[in-house]
Amino acid sequence: MGVCMTATLVETSYREAIGMALAEEMRRDSTVILMGEDVADAGGVFKATLGLKDEFGAARVRDTPISEMGFVGAGLGLAITGYRPVVELMFADFIGVCYDQIANQIAKYRYMSGGQTAVPMVIRAVGGAGLRFGAQHSQTCETWLLANPGLKIVCPSSPKEAYGMIKAAVRDDNPVLVLEHKGLYGNRGEFECGEEGLVDLKNPALVRPGKDMTIVASLAMVGRCLKACDIVAEKGIEPEVIDMRVLRPMDVSPIVASVRRTNRLITVEEGPRVGGWGAEVAAQITDEAFDDLDSPPLRITLPDHPMPFSAPLEDAVLPSAEGIAETIVALHEGG
Amino acid sequence: MTIQREFSNRSKQLCDDALIEMYRSMVTIRQFEDEIQRCFLKGMMQGTTHLCQGQEAVSVGAMKTLRDDDYITCTYRGHGQCLARGMPIDRTFLEILGRKGGVCQGKGGSMHLTDFSRGLLGSFAIVGAGLPVAVGAGLSAQLRGDGQVSMTFFGDGSTNIGAFHEALNLAAVWQLPVVFVCENNLYGEYSPLRATTTVDDLAVRAAAYDLPGYVVDGNDVLAVYDAIGDAVDRARRGLGATLVECKTYRHSGHSRTDPATYREQAEVDAWLARDPIARLRSELVEREILTIAQSEAIGSELLANMQEVSHAAGEAPWPDEKVMREDVLV
Ligand SMILES: Cc1ncc(C[n+]2csc(CCOP(=O)(O)OP(=O)(O)O)c2C)c(N)n1
Ligand SMILES: [Mg+2]
Numbered sequence: 033m034g035v036c037m038t039a040t041l042v043e044t045s046y047r048e049a050i051g052m053a054l055a056e057e058m059r060r061d062s063t064v065i066l067m068g069e070d071v072a073d074a075g076g077v078f079k080a081t082l083g084l085k086d087e088f089g090a091a092r093v094r095d096t097p098i099s100e101m102g103f104v105g106a107g108l109g110l111a112i113t114g115y116r117p118v119v120e121l122m123f124a125d126f127i128g129v130c131y132d133q134i135a136n137q138i139a140k141y142r143y144m145s146g147g148q149t150a151v152p153m154v155i156r157a158v159g160g161a162g163l164r165f166g167a168q169h170s171q172t173c174e175t176w177l178l179a180n181p182g183l184k185i186v187c188p189s190s191p192k193e194a195y196g197m198i199k200a201a202v203r204d205d206n207p208v209l210v211l212e213h214k215g216l217y218g219n220r221g222e223f224e225c226g227e228e229g230l231v232d233l234k235n236p237a238l239v240r241p242g243k244d245m246t247i248v249a250s251l252a253m254v255g256r257c258l259k260a261c262d263i264v265a266e267k268g269i270e271p272e273v274i275d276m277r278v279l280r281p282m283d284v285s286p287i288v289a290s291v292r293r294t295n296r297l298i299t300v301e302e303g304p305r306v307g308g309w310g311a312e313v314a315a316q317i318t319d320e321a322f323d324d325l326d327s328p329p330l331r332i333t334l335p336d337h338p339m340p341f342s343a344p345l346e347d348a349v350l351p352s353a354e355g356i357a358e359t360i361v362a363l364h365e366g367g
Numbered sequence: 368m369t370i371q372r373e374f375s376n377r378s379k380q381l382c383d384d385a386l387i388e389m390y391r392s393m394v395t396i397r398q399f400e401d402e403i404q405r406c407f408l409k410g411m412m413q414g415t416t417h418l419c420q421g422q423e424a425v426s427v428g429a430m431k432t433l434r435d436d437d438y439i440t441c442t443y444r445g446h447g448q449c450l451a452r453g454m455p456i457d458r459t460f461l462e463i464l465g466r467k468g469g470v471c472q473g474k475g476g477s478m479h480l481t482d483f484s485r486g487l488l489g490s491f492a493i494v495g496a497g498l499p500v501a502v503g504a505g506l507s508a509q510l511r512g513d514g515q516v517s518m519t520f521f522g523d524g525s526t527n528i529g530a531f532h533e534a535l536n537l538a539a540v541w542q543l544p545v546v547f548v549c550e551n552n553l554y555g556e557y558s559p560l561r562a563t564t565t566v567d568d569l570a571v572r573a574a575a576y577d578l579p580g581y582v583v584d585g586n587d588v589l590a591v592y593d594a595i596g597d598a599v600d601r602a603r604r605g606l607g608a609t610l611v612e613c614k615t616y617r618h619s620g621h622s623r624t625d626p627a628t629y630r631e632q633a634e635v636d637a638w639l640a641r642d643p644i645a646r647l648r649s650e651l652v653e654r655e656i657l658t659i660a661q662s663e664a665i666g667s668e669l670l671a672n673m674q675e676v677s678h679a680a681g682e683a684p685w686p687d688e689k690v691m692r693e694d695v696l697v
Pocket of ligand 1: 524552
């Protein structure tokens with residue numbers, strides 16, 4: 033697990049940050065139960081839950097059959113009867129087979145009961161492209177559940193965010209969908225651990241201050257945008273980068289504040305253009321800060337086709353730091 | 368594993384008062400459903416509803432086997448289960464009419480009756496969806512170790528959806544205290560069971576998960592009590608889940624707009640002759656627990672109350688608009 037640098041500062045991978053957060057929350061609260069395919073004995077296919085069964089036992093760290101509808105629904109049953117389940121979907125793409133439980137049951141449960149119960153439940157789903165996993169194992173699924181009031185949807189882009197978001201999600205009395213990115217699992221980073229490290233599951237976060245334009249990105253795209261900023265820095269361009277981070281409930285106020293200063297907006301997401309969250313952000317910014325915009329909001333997205341398997345094709349589909357940098361320069365020069 | 372059709376005779380131990388109480392509960396459900404139907408005809412009720420006249424014995428027999436701290440999930444055809452479990456008639460009626468004071472504040476309706484104070488974890492309008500949730504409640508019960516049981520109700524048509532199979536397998540592999548109660552009323556919407564399913568006894572499906580499968584006459588409330596009582600006993604003793612198939616019939620159509628013309632009159636008549644309320648009444652009269660006159664008095668007393676509840680609900684105010692914005696998130 034993580035290497036402690038000072039009393040509270042640690043340096044770990046994204047993967048380890050997830051495991052640390054889960055272990056700490058399970059130690060703190062005996063009602064936290066982990067379930068998923070191969071999460072116990074094998075420690076998860078991406079090894080985020082390694083060692084948890086040894087520490088917490090088979091009752092609390094449970095391998096499930098391959099039954100996403102069954103065990104996500106069972107998670108709901110646990111959540112409304114006194115436990116705090118954390119359910120892992122091995123690949124976010126499998127949301128498709130338990131969509132009913134998430135969209136119709138979990139998201140609406142509290143509401144339809146007239147507030148009789150809370151639904152303190154976490155669903156961790158591992159998504160994202162770049163590992164040559166093909167069309168059914170590479171989606172971030174960020175927008176699949178975006179249109180469902182009653183859910184929180186968060187997207188950790190770094191070890192720090194993964195740690196703080198998962199801890200906060202476990203403590204949240206609402207159902208929280210944590211969309212992790214498998215391409216980030218090996219990334220390392222420093223963060224404050226313990227209570228200081230909790231992330232408020234409320235709004236987007238500023239990750240790089242700037243003045244020439246506002247770039248809003250999520251998951252793996254945050255890192256690529258930061259790289260793009262390094263590239264354009266040589267040309268003297270200073271974009272501001274915001275990590276979208278919390279897709280639902282969506283709070284664009286930090287983006288509005290930023291655009292009021294920078295007067296330009298680019299959204300960057302690892303998902304298709306139509307129905308993407310970038311479209312929603314662009315619409316809300318247009319509503320709230322139209323007069324501050326010097327040019328129409330610009331969206332960088334995946335093209336409108338499934339993810340191809342072949343390495344150069346997949347690379348061509350994903351927005352690269354260089355490609356994002358070109359867009360930044362063009363927008364800067366165009367205005 | 369073969370289907371089991373014989374059960375312990377625990378109903379023999381029910382005292383007269385308990386039997387009369389079960390009779391009253393069945394009559395209450397019947398009158399409630401009849402009154403809801405009348406509300407439709409009078410235009411007082413909107414949307415849709417799925418009534419359970421003819422299936423009262425399943426709800427009442429099953430609920431009688433449970434403890435106060437047990438968990439229950441049911442379906443959109445769940446008025447009977449909710450009432451049998453003690454959901455207050457007036458607040459249930461208000462909910463179904465969408466009025467202020469309803470159990471779910473008017474945000475659930477007929478298909479989503481829920482009452483956490485009675486372990487009624489919810490009514491599910493997506494076929495099969497309640498089963499995995501009941502399995503989770505069963506896991507919760509197992510982890511807590513207080514001997515609670517989780518019971519889930521669903522229809523014959525629901526045994527063809529994946530959630531049913533995933534739930535049975537999960538309950539089996541984790542040996543959970545779950546009782547799966549299938550109300551086989553021979554139709555899923557307008558489709559006869561045999562058009563969608565290759566077996567007559569759905570309880571055989573339990574064998575695929577190495578679970579016991581029970582078949583019981585769902586129109587005999589005492590037989591239901593015996594069979595489900597055995598299943599609950601197993602669950603409480605840590606022996607795991609059971610699938611109980613209750614053979615029954617809905618007197619009316621699938622939903623309020625369905626005249627059910629797809630059913631042969633002879634079939635309907637045969638089932639009407641097996642009306643569960645009439646059967647219990649005959650038995651109680653025969654055993655001299657109740658006289659005909661007393662049963663009639665019970666009927667009129669409950670009816671007067673039901674009409675009062677219905678009238679009051681019809682006069683009740685609509686919910687305040689602000690409630691519709693509440694309870695989305697905590
Ligand atoms: C997943 C799903 N598919 C279809 C429907 C529409 N539908 C509602 S009730 C019903 C029939 C269900 O039959 P059964 O399980 O036998 O229950 P019953 O209505 O007879 O009590 C159907 C098809 C639904 N609600 N959910
Ligand atoms: Mg049916």
